[in-house]
Amino acid sequence: METNYGISSPWEKVYWFARMLINSDQYGGIGGDSRRMNALASAIKTAIDQSNDDEHIVMEFLNQKLKNILLEGRKPGTSIYHSLEKLYMDLQDDLITLTDFKILCLTCEKVLVPINSCLGNIPSNDSEFVETYANTFLKKEGAKGLANIINILDDKGLRGSLECERKQLVASFSELRKNIENEMSGADLDSVLTAFCQEFERRVGQKRKGRAGRGVEGATSLIFRHFGIKASQAPEHFTTGLEIDRWVRTKEGWYIGISCKRTLRERWKQAYTTDLNLLNRHKIQALWHVLTYDKDLSDEKLTEIGSHRAVLYLPDDSPKLKKAGNHPGMKEYVRPMSSFIDDLKSLVS
């Protein structure tokens, strides 16, 4: 472990242990498995409390135990197995003394397990909370309510979820602090507490992305249900680089693919295909993209997407939409959310 500016504490390892155990690319992300984390923690505790052997014998025992718990029930040869073996190997560099095992123990029991359960208590989608609200709103406002509904759901869902995240964090932070502040202080205490918060935020932040995406998807599907638009099966053997959430069959028997996202980001090139033959072969009239975030759309992107049978639906108050409205070509394929249903209905019936 690097020593940093004279403020380093052995408890800095809490952060790095947590990081390694959660890292799914390299190490299999086993830290999310609370059962194993608890098993590991109690194995370390009992070994340290009950053994009278000298340190290196206990260490050897614990290393074996660690390996067993990490690999137990896993099939050799799978990619996860290799990742976990690598995790075990790389952990060795930081497990030099029994104190290091105590630190690992605390990481599992007091950092990872609580964060896991916090994550479990935080919703992974906003739909339940938002559904009844949205339905009454749409009933009252009708199709013109569409202008705001997705953004409102987005905001409401975000707000509600952030509040929930804060509650979870404050409560578990408090518990952790009370738990350890009698035994440690100063830089040690700081290292543990900040490691907890930093990992909490990293993970909850990732969860937030998925939730935002599902929120848009859910809001759109709610709109479909509310206005009684039937989704159809996807045309056979047609796949895009981009996920199409639902297909709608027009009265002419062609298809419109609808994809819902918060933003396109680097995926914008997959939002259209230049292969018009492919579209014709599968009777695909257009691909519609419902987006709530417009800031990463440049004019170049808009025209490129729009010139290949793709249509973008943006929030009514979107500046990019406003700009496109003044442009004769662009307004054909950059459309306001509020006309989404009418556009769709005129094609379906």
Next chain:
DNA sequence: TCAAACTTCGGTGAACCGCG
């Protein structure tokens, strides 16, 4: 020179598969 445009990253959750 520096802001705008664009791309990359990565933990989570869901879908799916094969197995017992």
Next chain:
DNA sequence: CGCGGTTCACCGAAGTTTGA
């Protein structure tokens, strides 16, 4: 059915490139 395993979409923030 449940469980391990794999794959993929999610997007906010950080990082890189472009172009005026």
